[in-house]
Amino acid sequence: ACGSDNKDNAGEKPATGDSGEKGGFSLAMVTDVGGIDDKSFNQSAWKGVKEFGEDQGWEKGTGGYDYLQSTGPEDYTTNLNNLARRDFNLIYGVGFLMEDAIEDIAAQQKDTQFSIIDGEVDAPNVASILFKEQEGGYLAGVAAGLMTKSDKVGFIGGMDNPVIERFEAGFLEGVKAVKPEIKVDSKYVGAFDKAELGKAEAGRMYSSGVDIIFHAAGGTGNGVFSEAKERKQADKDAYVWVIGVDSDQYEEGKVGDDNVTLTSMLKRVDVAVKDIADLSMNGNFPGGETKVYGLQDDGLGLADSRGAIPQDVLDQIDEYAQKIANGEIEVPEFVEKKK
Amino acid sequence: MSNRMINILVPMISIFLGLLVGAIVMLISDYNPITGYMALWNGIFGDSYAIGETIRQISPYLLAGLAVAFAFRTGLFNIGVEGQLIVGWFAAAYVGMAFDLPKIIHLPFALIAAAAAGALWGLVPGILKATLKVHEVIVTIMMNYIALHVVNALIKTLSGGGFKLERIHESASLRSEFLSNLTDYSTLHYGIFVALAMVVVMWFILEKTKTGFELKSVGYNDNAASYAGMSANKNIILAMVISGAFAGLGGAMEALGTFGNMSSMGGFTGIGFDGIAVALLGANTPLGVIFGATLFGSLKYGANNMPNEAGIPVEIVSIIIALVIFFVACGYIIRVGLIRLRNKKEAK
Amino acid sequence: MLDVLYFIIPITIASAAPLIFTAIGGVFSERSGVINIGLEGLMIMGAFIGILFNLFFADTFGAWTPWIALIVAMLVSALFATLHAIASISFRADQVVSGVAINMLGLAVALFSVKMIFGKGQTDFIQQKIPRFNVPFLEDIPVIGPMFFKLVYGSSIMAIAVAFIAWFVIYKTPFGLRLRSVGEHPMAADTMGIKVTKTRYIAVLISGGLAGIGGAVYSQTITNDFGHATINGQGFMALAAMIFGKWHPLGAMGAALFFGFAQALAISSSSITFLEDIPAVYFHIFPYVLTILALAGFLGKAKAPKALGKPYVKGNR
């Protein structure tokens, strides 16, 4: 009985047609299972949402900026819907797994704008955001190719899906561009959350002479770092490196005074998020379009190597970056299947 | 206080205790429990949309619970419901997308495919148990992982390197315009009727059929069952197959109702593991499973509204759910307390 | 060939260690008659506490930190296991449900605490990890040395030691005899003046403690931080190892080693040239299939303690 007397307006009010004209603008996002601090794209997306909101002087919450975390795929539609009912103007869904949910909800909540990160949805009120991960991967490959001493480098992927494959494809190209005879040991462990597999795989690679591993494996990557760190700890002169992914993984690489993080390939979801928010607030929401962010748009890049990579190598990497940005080099999206 | 009264009171009190401790946790971490629970309430029953979604969430739990319960009744511990559900999900999604048939054929075909896939996944541990006495708990745990990897690989192959299958055809869908409109565009679908029908099926098999009589006999005392000329082995296999079929149908709920397709899975759905609690909360009876699934589904779904409406982190919600389960499991001690109370009253 | 073994054996042992601790914890609990499907939750708690302690006290204890963290994780997880003990022993709750609740609760409490303490979804990275070292002298033995005694974790040695200690305790001491009798025939034990309830409590607490160590070993050797995915499924694998090992501590150790071995074998063979064209999924499912085959092939029937899962009620037959 008590529930019906004092209903919370925010939770109750159904989406109405005039939500856009309420004067203000507000935005929110639905995270994947990882939550807003997954050190990956959820975190980066939230960074974008939050910074945008703070820049406008908004509060976290209804009417400002907010997020909802999903505990499983079955929460996507509900969370999107709940946010739409709270009259947020622009709602992001983070991760390609949310494609279908956004498609459904966007069809129902026609007055709300949605944006899908890493996925594509064809609807007038949805803007799709994709990244040219291959371009970032390419730079990581160049860095690895230039820095390897053994001419053996490794790639460890989490699950084998199109996004991760772009990382891999770029990495392979980048390495090849520097020195075609470098061998790349490339493996998918089949999960983003199995650190012990990442560790074992990394152990195998390092033992076989690989000295730099680029991982795109989320929590599985933790295992890659811990293997590298152990080797570094056991032997300070060991030449073992990890290239991190998504955000700057320098912290992960710390081992005493040393660090095994060579650099990290950044995927600037925050940049894209802010860009779309900006466009939307100014009435230029790219509904029905797919925006692909690449090096050119600052959507990708390498993190500060903090001296791990010498300046002359950095200069060379920059050259490649330049070439990609101006279209001189086109990086393939797919791995050329070995015959 | 009659016995029936006590039977009703025990779970009520357990849930209340869970919520009470949850409230204390909220207080300690500086959240207002009243706002929190209001949000939970609204999340479950707040409006027709919430009710629709809650019921939608209950459907797979019902089937997972039935699967676990059915196996338990024959003395088998099926931890493999998770994997059976995943292969069922895949089979339904595949049949839903790959064929184009009239609804009257397509939908049942997809459902049967899911049940068959789940049954197949249950068959393996069943056969190993019956013929080689291999412990079903280990095999079913391993089968879960195998299901996960195999289904992911199949999705990749079938989608030409992608990460999800195409959407199923309308003709295989459990989605319903009618239910959706009724509940303010929720994803409520006809699956709940399938699930409830399976509750009846389980009840019917166990309580009405010869097979059920044999299954229960083997479950309680396999020595006596074989003395009476029943084949313990046949029944073990049968029980795992039926259990797996229920689980597979649980997957069909997701494939044909909630999601309408299947994406590659980063990890387990958790529904299968929760099914263990659902079944045991319901004392492995069909009616009990309805109770367990309703409790689980409501809390699980309603919980989403706590961060949404009251800004309470999801983790607290999980704590509360766990506590409720815990106290419901401890129902015995509450029952003892109530009976003492009654006896004291009667003495006076 | 030898190269492969040099790789496989250390990985086998390292990845088995957390499972060994936890599975042996399970052996204690189940030998006393209490099903412990909550091993996963207990491991989560241990993994979390291990990291937490390590982060906060690394400056105080230096290189000793990870070891003290193991002890603290053990104590906290044992405390956490008390919940399972109270529910399943004193309150006669269904032991499986109670275990499921422990799993849910462990994860929820740990994650919630992480949020409260660190303001984010996972902890920072620890700096004082469980180190690897070369065992003096033994490392020089040809062939065997590099396989078993080079770059080993102290915790792996501990795990194997714990397996033998557990064997000793369960089969050679009065406590072990009582433990086994309580799990087989509690009423008989009761008539001999053994406190069934107390024995079961102790066993469940031991299982909590060992699972806690298992979790903390995992987090301090493999992930180095704690987050929602740190422990996922390890507890269930430990459960499987316990049954695979026929509720015997050395058997459980063997089973855990077998799992690690299957895993390592899959990884190492995935890099063999002539196997390269085989789709990855076969390597991913290989360890699980191998386990099933091993069980079906030659290990046969395992017999659970007779009173497993049955609450003891005085005077009930």
Next chain:
Amino acid sequence: MDYVIEMLDVSKKFGNFYANDHITLQLKKGEIHALLGENGAGKSTLMNVLFGLYQPDGGEIRVRGEHVAITDPNVANDLGIGMVHQHFMLVENLTVTENIILGSEPTKSGMINIKDSAKKVAEISKMYGLDVDPYAKIEDISVGMQQRVEILKTLYRGADILIFDEPTASLTPQEIDELLNIMKKLVAEGKSIILITHKLAEIMNVSDKVTVIRKGKGIGTVITSETNPEELATLMVGRQVTFKTEKGPSHPTEEVLKIENLQVNDYRGVAKLKGLNLSVRRGEIVGIAGIDGNGQSELIEAITGLTKVKSGKIFINDEDVTNKKTRKITETGIGHIPQDRHKHGLILDFSVAYNTALQSYYHEPLSKGGIMNYKVINERAEELIKEYDVRTQGTHELARALSGGNQQKLIIGREILRNPDLLIAALPTRGLDVGAIEFIHRRLIEQRDSGKAVLLITFELDEVMNVSDRIAVIYDGTIVGTVIPQETTEQALGLMMAGHSKDVAEKKVLAAEKDGDEQHVE
């Protein structure tokens, strides 16, 4: 007073039901005091109160004159009370020694000192003539040896007041004799014993006094030498009981069961039946006499298809049923009262009604087209309960709640009502009171008189002599001889059970009699 135990006005309630209703029992030092009562009269309950497993709801307990509260078995142990339970309290996968020392294990530097313990066990066992193998696992030893282990447990703890709850129910005649001798030896050493048994001969043989209880109430205590079995039975049941089962001569006709050269191995591959031949005809009861473990179980399992036959043939009504499925064999007309009623005979968690359907549920009208008809099942169960006098609160009660005797009647009713051509009855009266035994014997004979064949397997000489028309003695997997009860003696039978052929046994008995006569003359 020299009472070592006094239970005065002791009551024990389960719920609202008085299992013990103001019972008084006084045990003197050095006496064997028998406790007698029907199944479910409350004997075990009373002893469990004394041993601290149950707390009494009223009355007083004194031990050696002192008022005591026996709150748990530890207290009882400390008071020197030891109990040998009706259902053995042994941990099956532990060794004899481990079971004995459990709870008070001697240690050496933290380790159980198994060697010393085993030695001590061996010593005590020698002292009292209780032969056991200290290192054997319980699950591998005979019931008789398990019984001795139970006794050793109490002696090891230095008990001088011993409670035996139906210790002879599952022992062979030889073992029973041994046990009774041991008891006499124990009291001679100054120990005191409370003995529960349904066998009046044992009571007459060893006890000094008998306390009788009926339906939870104490009926009184009598001095053994001043009473006789008939009086005891009447006291116990509350009516006259006939002992010698009345039966007319048998009229056997055609053969129902024929076994030729049967060989069976147990699960370990050890030969258990070594070329056994047997034939049972309509209208006769054939008793299988023998010591436990000579192949009786394998014989039954082979006939009923529960185990694989290695070689040889089994015919039922001339049909070869060797290695057929159990169901198939049962269909040819076999009824089977299994020797372990809890393990094989019943599903304890099923209702009484369900249990009555266990062998016939798949037939019309109990089920039809795969659907059970529980209405018919219930009706039939009601009839069975009435006809076989199964005391239960109703067909919906769980079989678990029935007393052993009533459980047995349920099984017998179920099997006989199927009207089998051959009824196999394995230890059908184990643990039952005289009233129930009489009832069951009558049913077996009725079955014979209606032209059916009965195969009776029992360890009790009395039973096999009274009920059978023909006795086949089994020893080491073969039938060593077949005798007619009226033409033989218990002694001859005993010798045959020890492996002697019929001729040898009869000669020996004759010689012994002559011996005895001659001595008499002197």
